[in-house]
Amino acid sequence: MSTAMPFDAGTTLLSDVTAAVKAAGATLRDRYTPHARGVSLDEVVGEIHANDDAVLDVLREPLLRARPGAQWAEDELAGGALPAGEWWVVDPAEGNINHVHGMEDWAVTATLVRDNQPVLTVVHLPLTGDTYTAVASGGARLNDRPLTVSAKNDLGAALTGTGQARPGEDERTFRRIGDSVTAMLVNGLVVRVSVPATMQLIHVAAGRMDAFWQFSDVRSGLVAGALLVSEAGGAVTDLTGRPWSTASRDFLAAAPGVHGAALEVLSPIA
Numbered sequence: 001m002s003t004a005m006p007f008d009a010g011t012t013l014l015s016d017v018t019a020a021v022k023a024a025g026a027t028l029r030d031r032y033t034p035h036a037r038g039v040s041l042d043e044v045v046g047e048i049h050a051n052d053d054a055v056l057d058v059l060r061e062p063l064l065r066a067r068p069g070a071q072w073a074e075d076e077l078a079g080g081a082l083p084a085g086e087w088w089v090v091d092p093a094e095g096n097i098n099h100v101h102g103m104e105d106w107a108v109t110a111t112l113v114r115d116n117q118p119v120l121t122v123v124h125l126p127l128t129g130d131t132y133t134a135v136a137s138g139g140a141r142l143n144d145r146p147l148t149v150s151a152k153n154d155l156g157a158a159l160t161g162t163g164q165a166r167p168g169e170d171e172r173t174f175r176r177i178g179d180s181v182t183a184m185l186v187n188g189l190v191v192r193v194s195v196p197a198t199m200q201l202i203h204v205a206a207g208r209m210d211a212f213w214q215f216s217d218v219r220s221g222l223v224a225g226a227l228l229v230s231e232a233g234g235a236v237t238d239l240t241g242r243p244w245s246t247a248s249r250d251f252l253a254a255a256p257g258v259h260g261a262a263l264e265v266l267s268p269i270a
Helices: 013-030 041-066 096-100 171-187 197-205 223-231 256-266
Strands: 086-094 107-114 117-125 130-135 139-142 159-162 190-193 211-214 235-237 251-254
Touching: 013 041, 013 086, 013 107, 013 117, 013 130, 041 086, 041 096, 041 107, 086 096, 086 197, 086 223, 107 197, 107 223, 117 223, 130 197, 130 223, 139 223, 159 171, 171 190, 171 256, 197 211, 197 223, 197 251, 211 256, 223 235, 223 251, 235 256, 251 256
Parallel strands: 159 190, 159 211
Antiparallel strands: 086 107, 107 117, 117 130, 130 139, 211 251, 235 251
């Protein structure tokens, strides 16, 4: 991913977006229970949609006011390139399935995408109060602390991760995931397989994990983490090694010292 052109966020845009995402996070936190909600598939899906609707009611209008002229990407599970211009790509409950099942790995994310490159992002974790932010050519931060990716240069010592992007992926994608996990278990140290992508990518940006890959183009799960990792000094590409954008079919974000080795392992599977 290239962020060579600086993005002028002005003096208030990042603070306005952060305030909006935190307010939306409070709504999602209030809906959280430490036990699972829903038994049947219909009940679980209903809980997921209710979370999305409640958060979007709080989040949509402040973001559209904060950046007049930016458009709204409606489908959070959609992939592929967006039309030219600026778009808000939002996940009102990133890790919604975890939230509904009483788990703690979930967040609210809002990312401004310009011409298919993320240029500003806010990821808020309501249960901890932590907020991750990044602006193109402006660095990445956790609260007030700058983020830096891992200094590892040995894939054999690396903690890596992957996961599915959405329910109902095709069987070929599921087989790729399985094959890639096996390959990385052989060549790396430990592999985490979990959802959502953003909750693993913040660890890559913070240097806690060393690489994350995904066989998917779902924008909302990748744009925030892509910018955070890139601005923290990481490499963000597709699985052929080309710079990543929302038009890419797959994804790899890694510390520079292990990125090349991870590509060698994963590119034959992709």
